Amino acid sequence: MMGTMIDAALRMLLVLALAACGGAQKAPPPPPPDDPALAEPPSDDAGLDALIDKMLARVDQVAQCATSGRVWCIAARGWASGDAGPLPKERFLAAGVSVALIEEYTDDDLLSGVVTFSALGARGEGKQALALSGDVNPQTASEQRLVAQAIDATVAVFKNKAEDAAIPAALHGYIEKLIPAAKYPLTRAGKEWRYTGAARARVRKVGPHWVVIEVPPKGPRGILLSIYTDRLRAAP
Numbered sequence: 001m002m003g004t005m006i007d008a009a010l011r012m013l014l015v016l017a018l019a020a021c022g023g024a025q026k027a028p029p030p031p032p033p034d035d036p037a038l039a040e041p042p043s044d045d046a047g048l049d050a051l052i053d054k055m056l057a058r059v060d061q062v063a064q065c066a067t068s069g070r071v072w073c074i075a076a077r078g079w080a081s082g083d084a085g086p087l088p089k090e091r092f093l094a095a096g097v098s099v100a101l102i103e104e105y106t107d108d109d110l111l112s113g114v115v116t117f118s119a120l121g122a123r124g125e126g127k128q129a130l131a132l133s134g135d136v137n138p139q140t141a142s143e144q145r146l147v148a149q150a151i152d153a154t155v156a157v158f159k160n161k162a163e164d165a166a167i168p169a170a171l172h173g174y175i176e177k178l179i180p181a182a183k184y185p186l187t188r189a190g191k192e193w194r195y196t197g198a199a200r201a202r203v204r205k206v207g208p209h210w211v212v213i214e215v216p217p218k219g220p221r222g223i224l225l226s227i228y229t230d231r232l233r234a235a236p
Contacts, residue, residue, distance in 0.1 A: 099113055
């Protein structure tokens with residue numbers, strides 16, 4: 001099978017480069033010093049907001065979002081004006097790409113980390129909405145090809161080159177399992193949805209896309225940034 005769905009705090013261990021997101025890929029930089037002060041995540045909403053704003057501002061600058069149109073600029077330029085958006089009450093599935101942004105990395109290294117194909121599933125259970133996100137960790141060459149196709153398909157949507165993302169049927173069926181597996185209570189807080197699983201997650205709709213920002217509870221201090229589309233279809 002397609003490996004396992006990986007909790008958010010473990011995504012930093014995955015190794016999958018994404019040339020389609022723009023910029024030359026290089027080996028990930030070494031981890032920052034093992035300093036407990038650097039690994040301490042924000043403990044309150046104000047601190048989390050400040051960390052998110054800081055990291056997105058850095059992405060805007062590093063990715064040269066004023067002119068580049070890189071995928072990550074959807075979040076850097078749209079997060080502040082995004083809103084909660086209407087998540088379906090019964091079943092919801094979105095997929096796209098994720099990257100770990102580590103606060104202590106230099107600007108040169110900020111966007112050189114690992115990128116993964118990931119998905120977000122949600123469902124209603126009575127009056128409560130539940131959510132779960134995860135990465136796909138391909139184990140074989142054939143699985144890597146399926147993931148590469150899915151990455152290309154979602155990036156095409158983000159770059160306005162396709163109306164929907166044609167996900168290989170086997171992979172689409174795999175990420176659909178996130179919907180019945182969703183277990184973390186999803187609540188609306190102002191202009192965003194929130195849930196807490198392996199990390200504290202915030203979800204906003206930015207234009208036609210979805211942006212999910214997660215803050216892992218353990219270091220290195222930073223955020224996990226995901227850009228998703230819910231315009232998915234299973235392709236042969």
